[in-house]
Amino acid sequence: MDTMRFVIVRQKYRPDGGAEKFISYTLEALALLGTIELNIIARKWKYKQKERLTLHKCDPMQWNRISREHRFASAARAIWQRENFNIVQSHERIAGCDIYRAGDGVHQIWLEQRSRVLPKWHQKLLFLSPYHRYVIKAEQLTYQAPELKAVICNSRMVQKEISDQFGLDKNKIHVIYNAVNIKEFFPADELQRLKIRKLFSLPLKASLLIYVGSGFERKGLKSAIYAISKTHYYLIVVGRDKAEKKYHNIAKDLSCFNRVIFVGVQINMSLWYQAADGLLLPTLYDPCPNVILEAMACGLPIITSTTCGGSEFILPGKNGYICDAMDIKSIADAIMALPSWTFNSSASKYARSQVKHLSYQHLSQQLLSLYKKILH
Known part of the structure; x- marks a missing residue:
């Protein structure tokens, strides 16, 4: 031929x-x-x-x-x-x-x-x-x-x-x-999770969500910070934006800056997912971000928006929640409705099963x- x-x-x-x-x-x-x-x-x-x-x-x-x-x-x-x-x-x-x-x-x-x-x-x-x-x-x-x-x-x-x-x-x-590489992205057990939190100087016992994405406006970081401010959760922010200081100020104005941890762009993302209790991504518009697939492969529940194609992998109440990107109350309620993290839980297994074939x-x-x- x-x-x-x-x-x-x-x-x-x-x-x-x-x-x-x-x-x-x-x-x-x-x-x-x-x-x-x-x-x-x-x-x-x-x-x-x-x-x-x-x-x-x-x-x-x-x-x-x-x-x-x-x-x-x-x-x-x-x-x-x-x-x-x-x-x-x-x-x-x-x-x-x-x-x-x-x-x-x-x-x-x-x-x-x-x-x-x-x-x-x-x-x-x-x-x-x-x-x-x-x-x-x-x-x-x-x-x-x-x-x-x-x-x-x-x-x-x-x-x-x-x-x-x-x-x-x-x-x-x-x-x-x-x-998604399920050999690279997988759930960590309790011991490994604590080791990672110590490595990254993260609070060991706190409820902690992760946000991943550069271009903070599009990815909904403002909504994420507002929602976090209404809960006891911490938020790890992975990514970069020219206007990052603006988001620092939002967190300060809402008196939650001590619970919003900006870490910039990271390479070994699997460890960051493994340190978290869930992914929070109330994006304004996103066809299907890789971060949702990666987080689910790590067994994390997902909170994302109705205008995110990755929501197709979420069964509300089972492995996460789907909210309007600007509905702060709904996002905060979803955060509080997340189950406490448990290794190998049915929710974690379900999340991983949804993307395992990809x-x-x-x-x-x-x-x-x-x-x-x-x-x-």
Whole structure:
């Protein structure tokens, strides 16, 4: 058989990015197809030598956000048309690709959710923003393009949003959840949990929730702090934001700063989950964050929002609760309703069982099936 030429399009590499993790699994799945040539179109990319892929550097000049998106899209499209690849999988909103991965969900819906936390004057500016109008149009053109054969999204929530917003046939939209390494993320017993808390200088006996995510506004840290202030719980905040001091001040104003522990970005996340009693993530909008899958693999109950695709893994009252992202009372009530942590409890087992099947192998098989379908 002739060599199949496959290309993935992504502007830039982020070591902690969910899209980058998904792409690494994609490359593994493609390797199983046999005679295949792997390519990446990106401004810059770090990859392992064993992946044996060709980088097509695409770094046109940019002077603002619109030029960054538009000029990359035009240059990337020119590369894939010149190279005549068999399959083009884009992780950016670029019309003309064969497969589009909607990792960021639907931009219009994100703006609607974000507007809820903004003053009225800022809401108007948000929807009038030339940049956001450009992104909405680019997204629309991507879905309307005749070349589009399939869309990959990572939650049923986003599948429905795309179908409703753009009139796309649901059969064209494939829900493929991210993978989680259950050998890396697993529940700790009581002894290990105490050791980890000592290691990180965390209160040994306190009820302690963990929040994980950079971009604090989008991920709902303000709501999380407000809810925590109404309970006796501690909150570990993992992640970064340029406006971090603003959230320090919120906690101080609510007299709970001594119970909100900011630790920045962390590498060995499994230990942080194992130190906690649950994950609190009242995100404004998130297609399906990896942190929910990781926390559940560690046996933690989850409190998240109705606008988070990860809520699909939660049975309220069994392994967590689902609240409106801005309903502080409901979030606080959910925190207080969490059962006391017990190793190997039925709730912990149930949480882990919900994500146990989301292995790298399972993800690769789903992708492999989709690629074969498109090729034939």
